[in-house]
Amino acid sequence: ERLDVPAKNWKFDQSDLVARSKWDDYVKAYEEVFVETTKPNAPWYIIPANKKWARNLLAARIIVACLEDMQLSYPAVDYDPARIIID
Structure with a gap:
């Protein structure tokens, strides 16, 4: 080309x-x-890069799937956010 x-x-x-x-x-x-x-906790992902939009979409899907698998959550707080008053 x-x-x-x-x-x-x-x-x-x-x-x-x-x-x-x-x-x-x-x-x-x-x-x-x-x-x-490649390891179970750190695999390689082979992404074709011929078309940038497809590459970006595949990378984003992999990232989203990995983050979802991590089952992340916000840490618990030791105060009641409803009682916080900001002047």
Whole structure:
């Protein structure tokens, strides 16, 4: 796309060709890292980033689900809020 779309030509760099030739090696390395380092209490989430709106939506859903799973609540207070008078 960086070469096919004139408006994106500026993003192209010669190193893109080198990186592309090693793509399979990169994917294998990433997969190994994810498999070896994910934990039940700290999992990896692989989110496609081709479309920013979809990436943002997926990330937000994951965050909301994680927060809901934590069953957070406000801490109890040792006073009656109704009795507080602010002048």
